[in-house]
Structures are given as C-alpha cells and as structure tokens.
Amino acid sequence: MKSTPLTKADRELVLAARGALRADMNPRRHGVGCAIRGESGRVYVGVNVEACGYGPCAEPIALGSAIAAGERRFESVVAVVPRGKGAEVLSPCGNCRQLFLDYAPDAWIIVRDGKREFKARAKDLLPAAYRSGFAVKAGNRAGRNGK
Ligand SMILES: [Zn+2]
Known part of the structure; x- marks a missing residue:
C-alpha cells in the first residue's frame, strides 16, 4: 500500500474530528469523531452513536x-x-473501508499503523475488496445511483 505523509490541511482535519467530540457528550456513547473534507473544501463532522445491538x-x-x-x-x-x-x-474498520471504497475510492483516508500516521487512497485500503453494486467508479461522483 502506498502511504503518503500528512499535510497541514490533514492535521486541521484531525482537529476538526476532535472538535466533533464535545465535553458534554457521554464518552461511552460517543467516543469517536470523524471529519470529512469535501471537494468544495467544506468539512463535515460526525460522531459514533453507540446503542444496544447496533452503533454506527x-x-x-x-x-x-x-x-x-x-x-x-x-x-x-x-x-x-x-x-x-x-x-x-x-484507522477505519473494515465496514468503513468498504463504505469509502463504495462512495469515495479516490479519497485520502488518514490512518494509523502503530505510532505512524499517514494517508492512503480508500481504494488501496481494502485489497481484493468486494465490489458492490453501490460502488462509484474512481473519479465518479457519489450522487444519484452512484453516478
Ligand atoms: Zn467503522
């Protein structure tokens, strides 16, 4: 897998993900923050949602x-x-690697391997992956019907 060092913009994205986890949240329910930078440059955040039986x-x-x-x-x-x-x-779990392979195969995913943080393309993080009918082709948009 080809890995690439993080940039200042990547470090800013890390801070945005950290910022999604607010002090008044229950850390047992919301212990992971995520930030995604879209092509527009806008950043979107989310937190995990633990619940009995299922927690995205x-x-x-x-x-x-x-x-x-x-x-x-x-x-x-x-x-x-x-x-x-x-x-x-x-680092994203296997389900999330498949998610980004389907929705954003060319996106950079920032990962950790031991103490080393770097980024790799989503399409390179799941070798010999399942190719679902939901997948957009590299370079395509995650719009209607994946086109
Ligand atoms: Zn996941």
Whole structure:
C-alpha cells in the first residue's frame, strides 16, 4: 500500500474530528469523531452513536451529513479518539473501508499503523475488496445511483 505523509490541511482535519467530540457528550456513547473534507473544501463532522445491538461508526454519520448538504466528491477523511486535549488517529474498520471504497475510492483516508500516521487512497485500503453494486467508479461522483 502506498502511504503518503500528512499535510497541514490533514492535521486541521484531525482537529476538526476532535472538535466533533464535545465535553458534554457521554464518552461511552460517543467516543469517536470523524471529519470529512469535501471537494468544495467544506468539512463535515460526525460522531459514533453507540446503542444496544447496533452503533454506527462516526464515518458513515459524517459521510451522510456531507451528502445531505449536497457534497458528492470527497477529498479526505479522518476518524479520531480523544487523547487528553488532543486526538489520536483511528484507522477505519473494515465496514468503513468498504463504505469509502463504495462512495469515495479516490479519497485520502488518514490512518494509523502503530505510532505512524499517514494517508492512503480508500481504494488501496481494502485489497481484493468486494465490489458492490453501490460502488462509484474512481473519479465518479457519489450522487444519484452512484453516478
Ligand atoms: Zn467503522
């Protein structure tokens, strides 16, 4: 997998994801924040939503928020967990890797491997992946019917 060092803009996205986790939230229910930068440059955030039996990750919450706001192409994504007043990058789970492969195969996903943080294209984070009927082709938009 090709990995790329983080830029200042990537670090700003990490802070935005951390900012999604507010002090008055129950950390047992909302312990992960996500930020997605759309092609427009706007940033959308989400938090995970733990519940009995099912708890969506922060990534689909942020992606849905971006899509609801009209964003169709995505530049970069990061999820974090709080560490003191800062944040630690959290690599996306397998479900979320499939989500971004389907919706934003060219997006940069910021990940962690041990202590190293870097970014890789969504399409490179799930080798030999399942190709769903929901997938947009690389370079296409996540709009109506994936076109
Ligand atoms: Zn996930």
